[in-house]
Amino acid sequence: MSGMNGSSEHLEKKPADLRGRAEPAGDLPRQAWTLLFELMHTHMRNFPALAAEFDLSPVQAHVLRQLGEGPLAMSTLAAYLSCDASNVTGLVDRMEARGLVVRRSSEQDRRVKRLVLTEEGAALRERLLQRMSEPPEAIANMADEDLCALRDIMRRALCPQ
Amino acid sequence: MSGMNGSSEHLEKKPADLRGRAEPAGDLPRQAWTLLFELMHTHMRNFPALAAEFDLSPVQAHVLRQLGEGPLAMSTLAAYLSCDASNVTGLVDRMEARGLVVRRSSEQDRRVKRLVLTEEGAALRERLLQRMSEPPEAIANMADEDLCALRDIMRRALCPQ
DNA sequence: TATTGTTATACTCTATAACTATA
DNA sequence: TATAGTTATAGAGTATAACAATA
Numbered sequence: 601m602s603g604m605n606g607s608s609e610h611l612e613k614k615p616a617d618l619r620g621r622a623e624p625a626g627d628l629p630r631q632a633w634t635l636l637f638e639l640m641h642t643h644m645r646n647f648p649a650l651a652a653e654f655d656l657s658p659v660q661a662h663v664l665r666q667l668g669e670g671p672l673a674m675s676t677l678a679a680y681l682s683c684d685a686s687n688v689t690g691l692v693d694r695m696e697a698r699g700l701v702v703r704r705s706s707e708q709d710r711r712v713k714r715l716v717l718t719e720e721g722a723a724l725r726e727r728l729l730q731r732m733s734e735p736p737e738a739i740a741n742m743a744d745e746d747l748c749a750l751r752d753i754m755r756r757a758l759c760p761q
Numbered sequence: 762m763s764g765m766n767g768s769s770e771h772l773e774k775k776p777a778d779l780r781g782r783a784e785p786a787g788d789l790p791r792q793a794w795t796l797l798f799e800l801m802h803t804h805m806r807n808f809p810a811l812a813a814e815f816d817l818s819p820v821q822a823h824v825l826r827q828l829g830e831g832p833l834a835m836s837t838l839a840a841y842l843s844c845d846a847s848n849v850t851g852l853v854d855r856m857e858a859r860g861l862v863v864r865r866s867s868e869q870d871r872r873v874k875r876l877v878l879t880e881e882g883a884a885l886r887e888r889l890l891q892r893m894s895e896p897p898e899a900i901a902n903m904a905d906e907d908l909c910a911l912r913d914i915m916r917r918a919l920c921p922q
Numbered sequence: 923t924a925t926t927g928t929t930a931t932a933c934t935c936t937a938t939a940a941c942t943a944t945a
Numbered sequence: 946t947a948t949a950g951t952t953a954t955a956g957a958g959t960a961t962a963a964c965a966a967t968a
Contacts, residue, residue, distance in 0.1 A: 633896035735794035
């Protein structure tokens with residue numbers, strides 16, 4: 601989608617209008633969401649390359665990021681990844697072989713294995729997070745006013761109270 | 762995403778502080794970006810499941826979305842996907858076998874093959890786009906004021922002139 | 923009996939390299 | 946010689962099913 605067009609929400613919606621113009625039809629939430637999605641989609645295309653900067657697959661990068669919160673059971677990690685537990689075995693095998701994490705058997709329930717970052721894994725995670733927090737062009741070029749407004753809007757959306 | 766450790770610019774923030782609050786450290790663009798990323802990451806985890814609603818793999822869904830802009834050469838599609846051209850062959854094989862697209866040899870340059878949506882492919886694409894435009898909870902629940910502001914900010918960011 | 927993690931199997935996505943048919 | 950697409954091969958992510966150890 602390129603060529604965003606500025607216009608308002610009173611237009612009658614025709615699906616075909618979405619083709620060349622990328623003008624989101626529909627209600628206000630849908631309009632805002634479509635624009636947000638456009639930005640994120642463009643950015644997400646680069647994520648595999650970003651992960652590769654650290655010799656990580658996209659999923660490994662995701663795991664490394666999640667693992668900062670503390671030791672995670674394999675099953676918990678599978679839930680985070682929204683994938684079957686059987687996949688986590690091989691995934692962790694590869695990360696363990698590289699020395700980023702270790703499996704540690706739980707003493708309360710010996711069926712459970714918890715993942716812990718190694719020192720090397722923790723160091724790589726810090727570099728990864730730093731890199732991931734670099735904003736894309738479209739954000740970096742925004743006016744400070746818009747950035748402040750955007751930040752505050754997102755805070756309200758993500759931490760509602 | 763929680764645990765995004767912003768940067769070293771204002772070092773009073775400790776990683777532990779980021780846990781529950783999603784409070785990004787660092788400069789303004791980085792703060793706004795980290796919050797945006799948090800929202801999108803949560804949402805993107807559901808994309809494979811969304812694609813599966815239409816019996817599509819995530820990449821096939823992406824291709825179907827791109828293909829609405831008109832016939833695309835295989836090589837152009839590879840560029841869109843940020844992947845090697847050799848992968849597009851098998852990908853398109855599967856979509857063609859399912860009747861969603863057809864290969865059409867270019868008459869100007871007979872090395873080139875362009876992809877065209879079938880009627881079935883176009884119909885599925887419409888349903889997919891409609892589904893993809895459904896905003897996540899965090900957006901759907903936003904106040905109209907914030908939604909308008911967000912939409913306008915994103916328009917300015919995406920269509921700078 | 924139910925659950926955690928593993929193994930076995932199959933399919934998709936991805937990269938690299940070698941090949942073809944055009945240009 | 947260079948380019949567009951294919952084929953061959955290998956590795957990684959994913960799902961399902963069957964299994965061992967533990968609860």
